[in-house]
């Protein structure tokens with residue numbers, strides 16, 4: 001082969017090799033370019049052409065000024081100068097603004113110096129990857145996290161996430177404060193790491209229900225804190241699913257201690273009589289119904305005693321209402337001393353009182369009632385002038401029979417009390433129905 005033919009063949013081979021390399025660079029998925037020492041493009045791959053919307057010929061020989069708005073961001077040129085002046089490789093993020101569209105793009109740029117045959121820097125080669133979308137996404141995620149964190153950390157509730165084994169995956173700052181440690185310190189740990197096992201078990205009971213039933217659970221939770229303080233929380237716990245299985249749960253617990261205490265106070269107020277502190281009529285009835293049903297189940301008899309201060313109106317009219325109040329309080333205190341803890345005792349209203357004695361026997365029931373009557377009669381109260389005053393009271397007693405209802409018992413006790421009043425007051429009258437299981441209104445045994 002002649003020299004010129006060989007040269008031609010070698011040239012052809014070289015050209016096709018360059019073409020292969022160019023094809024490879026066109027498909028590399030990054031912006032690839034070279035520049036001379038003055039920043040003029042000497043090579044650009046297809047992605048650069050597409051970015052500038054130009055042919056390679058329209059780009060080669062021009063500097064970045066033609067394509068980017070360097071007045072807004074000069075990252076690009078500064079990196080180029082740094083590479084060529086210091087003969088070093090630079091890897092950094094660059095923010096560029098496309099001149100034609102004013103679009104802001106972020107790149108990860110790797111730039112290396114190119115050298116001529118004498119080893120001097122003659123330009124640079126750059127490979128830039130567009131990371132604009134990734135950065136935008138990261139920015140968005142970051143902003144959302146800040147938003148979420150500030151909501152969760154400022155919410156007036158304890159918010160947390162636990163895995164299926166009740167290890168904390170997230171806690172808001174309020175919960176970290178409650179445990180007295182940092183948020184990071186709680187992650188991966190369980191309730192038992194911060195409180196006695198028994199308390200942790202109580203908290204985990206609802207967690208377990210969420211896992212077992214695979215649905216939202218709500219309810220009250222009570223924890224005794226290390227300082228001995230008992231606090232109540234209203235908790236909502238929701239399962240989170242992964243591949244159709246509960247993977248974790250999210251909990252929101254609100255401190256309702258003050259509400260629970262108020263509720264208790266209201267209940268106590270509603271259940272007790274303000275003047276004497278004993279059961280109010282409504283609460284007494286609730287308890288009496290329960291006791292009555294229980295007595296029926298067990299087959300035990302109960303006694304209902306209705307009693308009333310004699311001529312109380314006269315006492316009020318003569319000595320004033322405050323003295324009347326003291327009489328009521330004296331009667332209550334005498335009764336509390338004589339009745340047993342288990343006997344239900346309440347104020348029926350005005351100067352009328354009611355007691356229920358469980359497990360009562362006919363021959364025994366009148367004895368404590370008689371003791372009540374006597375004790376009231378011999379305990380003086382003081383008038384405003386310091387003068388001792390004695391009061392008496394009348395009692396209607398009834399013993400339950402198998403077929404009685406609570407309403408019947410009351411009506412019978414009332415009848416017996418009425419009879420005690422009619423017979424002269426200051427006495428105990430026992431209601432006795434005519435015949436076995438009868439419901440006569442005749443009270444025929446009066447004891448004084």
Ligand SMILES: Nc1nc2c(ncn2[C@@H]2O[C@H](COP(=O)(O)OP(=O)(O)OP(=O)(O)O)[C@@H](O)[C@H]2O)c(=O)[nH]1
Pocket residue numbers: 275308309310311312313314316320321322323324325328349350351421425
């Ligand atoms: N001081 C005082 N008086 C009350 C209270 N509640 C009701 N009363 C009064 O109790 C009196 C009840 O009188 P009555 O039901 O007529 O009966 P009584 O005068 O006791 O006559 P008898 O029951 O027939 O012996 C009324 O004057 C009521 O105003 C209270 O909390 N304090």
